[in-house]
Amino acid sequence: MSFYEESDMHFDPLFNSAEFQSFYIEKSELYQNVKSDSVKSVEFVVVKNQDFYFIEAKSSFPFTNPNEIKREEEDLYSKLHHTLDLFIARNLGIKKHSADSFPKNLGNAEVLDKKLAEHKLYFYLIMNGKFKEDWCENVLIILNDKLTPLRKIWDIEVKVITEDNARELNFIQ
Secondary structure (H helix, E strand, O other): OOOOOOOOEEOOHHOOOOOOOEHHHHHHHHHHHHHHOHHHHHHHEEEEEOOEHHHHHHHOOOOOHHHHHHHHHHHHHHHHHHHHHHHHHHHHOOOOOOOOOOOHHHHHHHHHHHHHOOEEEEEEEEEEOOOOOHHHHHHHHHHHHOOHHHHHHHHHEEEEHHHHHHHOOOOOO
């Protein structure tokens, strides 16, 4: 098993390639210190060139039960929103959210010090191999609607992609 495994996908290229600057925020002390207070996080924060990615991996998405769909929408909204809030708090130097050192296996903590305004922002939801491309389109429609406030405020682009698409982007092995 890979240390960078989420939803049965191996994200090692994000951490073992000069192409990316990546930080495993979900496993970081920064996040662990606040998660017991109902704070949520995406898995990874990644910089590639001038693009900034907030990456969440999923192995399923409910399509039939409206209550489950609503719960999943809320969860993904919270993950992106809280990660942005935590990132900004850290970036602003709020003492509670700063750390002198992060373990190397979590990646490049300097990602958290970058200025968001200098980058194009993306939220990528990566669905594992069981998911079909046309299902991704349906999830994207749902998410774009739910994430409208964050998309408008942060000029963030939402993408829902399959494991194969993620492999083409060199996000996963």
